[in-house]
Amino acid sequence: MKPVNRSVIWVLILIAIVALSGCINGNQAPSNTLEIKGSDTLVQLVSDMAEAYMMEHPEADISVTGGGSGCGIAALINGEVDIADASRRIEEGELEKASERGIEIWEFVIARDGLCIIVHPSNPVRNLTLDEVGAIYRGEITNWKEVGGEDMKITLYGRQSTSGTYEFMREHVLKGDYSPDMLNMEGNKAIVDGVKVDKSGIGYIGIGYLRDGVKPLNIASKKGSAYVSPLDQEAVEDGRYPLTRPLYQYTNGMPVVGSLAYNFLKFELSDKGENITRRAGYYPPNTEDKANNDEKFRMIEKKIR
Amino acid sequence: MNKRSWEGVKDRFIAFFFAANGILTIIILIGIFIFLAYIGLQAFHEISIREFFFGKEWNPTAYGEPKWGILSLVTGTIYIAVISLLIAIPLGVASAIYIAELASPFIREVLKPAIEMIAAIPSVVLGLIGLLIVAPFVAEIFNLPNGLNALTASILVAIMALPTIISISEDVISAIPESYREASLALGATRWQTIKGVILPAASSGIVAASMLGLGRVVGETMVVLMVAGNSRAFPTSILDPVRPITSTIAIEIKEVVQGDLHFQALFALGFVLFLMTFAINLASDIFLTWRQGVR
Structure with missing residues (x-):
């Protein structure tokens, strides 16, 4: 039954190769790749943002996919993506599931929508x-x-x-x-x-x-x-139209200063980002959203210094 | 001497390789079965079996209490299966008879590969054709506001089942011994009488088996129904109602579930039901085919 042993060894080697390549990719991920998934409402806008960002920073590799907000948040909780786009706020139940899996959710409002x-x-x-x-x-x-x-x-x-x-x-x-x-x-x-x-x-x-x-x-x-x-x-x-809503991005853990997630979020909320938002037909975050975002960024920047 | 023993090892190794592949297929099948059953059955810790199989409402992410009844989903699947077979079997069998019995050798050589090419059309392309051409057409004929319903989906899925039904039926009809036809014609029967009285009865169980295989394809089809069946949750009461078959329900909802969730388990239970349905259909077609060979 020697061939059996041999094929078992081959299978083990294959599994090891696959597992190792997974590790290697996992280690490289934070440096210059960013996986974004979620809201179908946001997918076009965020793709435009990613494209503009990659024009300026050719070393960055940002991929944006749709599927729906629930889909993006589920992927974030399952640890499959770095940022989840959402056209609704994350739910209590989802936050619980995230903390069960040791994932800390950070929320940013990147645009406003008139539904x-x-x-x-x-x-x-x-x-x-x-x-x-x-x-x-x-x-x-x-x-x-x-x-x-x-x-x-x-x-x-x-x-x-x-x-x-x-x-x-x-x-x-x-x-x-x-x-x-x-x-x-x-x-x-x-x-x-x-x-x-x-x-x-x-x-x-x-x-x-x-x-x-x-x-x-x-x-x-x-x-x-x-x-x-x-x-x-x-x-x-100014909110007189009754169906305005914030459009969110959620990150897995605090986006540290200098990371691609941090830089990309900063870019989305810059004047340049706001122009892209308007061109895509959406509206930039309002004063209240901006104050919330700024406070998050202050916390992020303090923690690192 | 040395060379010969090396040949022997090689022979045995190759034989082992093929055997291993055959066994692997079975292991994969059993593995999928166990995997589906293991995760799916966990859902019944929280969902009552009665509600699951006899509840009419499926709405796991409802505003209020989640609903777990699969009856309308199963009905949607059955609607599409039955209507598309009603379309595909007569068309398929007629084409098979034409190719096997009536067509000139040249036409036969053109038609056979052409029909097999239908199987090569990606289902998403068929779905697009459905959205742009078939759905508006169905809406026009039945004077509906839109054509996203069971009938439209069935027409498209029937097209997907055609190659299976035609090629298997054609094989079966071609395999009928020439002496049957000669005997019938010698008795003064016309060609049509021969086909109706001799060929069809002789090929019947093979045609049933071909239809069963087509049915398996129909029940499992996802992309087309996702695109054109409308996917509303209401219990369908007519073939012009939108339906949400099991496959599209799984395809839509699996994207939003967190692994290990009750919803996740329920979708696996749903997948398990679908697996049992297609498994039973394939098994039945297999039994028919062997039974046919037993008779002959």
């Missing part, structure tokens, strides 16, 4: 209150005529449960479960594509995905208050 409620351009409805949007997605309002439109059944387009936008809507607008009839689409773009050809459709997307062919609705925080368009930059920045 858009979109419909087909031929739809006569132009304004909705937040309550109406909630009732539509909970499945309580099922016909457009109930909100001043034509007599037509409403087709709901929404995201999958991995999406931060899905959860943001549920926490802040629906305050209940989505109608089971909602179509669960792969990403913001799939919702835009769906609503574009569906006269009865309604969808929600990050403002960076707004395109010709769909119409964003004006939203009022409650009955009687003013309807505000997400395209009104001032209104989004």
